[in-house]
Amino acid sequence: MPDLKAVSVPEQVASPPPRPVTSFHIGEEFGTAKRTLPPAGIVLICIAAVAIIVGIFAFTERPKPQGAGSIDFVTAADVPGQDMILAAITVTLRNTGKRPLWIHTLKAQLTTADNKVFEDEAASPVDLDRYYRAFPALKESAEPALAPETKLLAGGEQKGTIIVGFKVSKAMFDQRKSLTVSIQPYDQVLPVVLK
Numbered sequence: 001m002p003d004l005k006a007v008s009v010p011e012q013v014a015s016p017p018p019r020p021v022t023s024f025h026i027g028e029e030f031g032t033a034k035r036t037l038p039p040a041g042i043v044l045i046c047i048a049a050v051a052i053i054v055g056i057f058a059f060t061e062r063p064k065p066q067g068a069g070s071i072d073f074v075t076a077a078d079v080p081g082q083d084m085i086l087a088a089i090t091v092t093l094r095n096t097g098k099r100p101l102w103i104h105t106l107k108a109q110l111t112t113a114d115n116k117v118f119e120d121e122a123a124s125p126v127d128l129d130r131y132y133r134a135f136p137a138l139k140e141s142a143e144p145a146l147a148p149e150t151k152l153l154a155g156g157e158q159k160g161t162i163i164v165g166f167k168v169s170k171a172m173f174d175q176r177k178s179l180t181v182s183i184q185p186y187d188q189v190l191p192v193v194l195k
Contacts, residue, residue: 066097067192077135088138122162
């Protein structure tokens with residue numbers, strides 16, 4: 001048997017002391033709302049401030065009718081054999097805006113005593129003389145025709161007559177609940193409603 005010689009064991013190198021273990025919780029991430037959003041109170045105050053500013057802007061910038069006026073005179077005539085009437089409505093229109101007002105459409109709406117609603121667009125101004133010859137009662141207190149494409153300067157006033165037809169009897173028309181004329185200008189959201 002061979003001689004066993006003492007084998008020298010190298011000395012162990014001293015290892016550094018163990019580091020303290022850091023606790024790591026995977027459930028606590030920094031991408032959550034708790035870590036990235038400001039406190040809820042500040043968010044609610046900011047939302048309320050923005051809502052108030054938007055509300056003030058919406059209230060001050062809401063569309064307003066650019067004109068005003070009135071219905072001055074109404075005359076109606078029965079159309080024989082058709083159970084309808086023709087009505088000549090004389091109106092005054094004032095431009096209360098700062099820009100010229102261009103009339104796009106003219107309509108009249110009749111609400112009868114039993115709450116039925118009838119609507120008609122104004123007859124062409126070219127036809128008014130023909131209606132006046134056929135129904136002379138319509139000419140009473142009539143002004144020149146108020147026509148689409150009429151331009152009304154800022155602060156100006158225009159009187160005119162429109163003729164509309166409704167499928168009602170003259171007695172129903174005379175007992176009407178309301179009669180309105182709606183004038184829709186170009187480039188305006190709201191019509192000018194005359195009562």
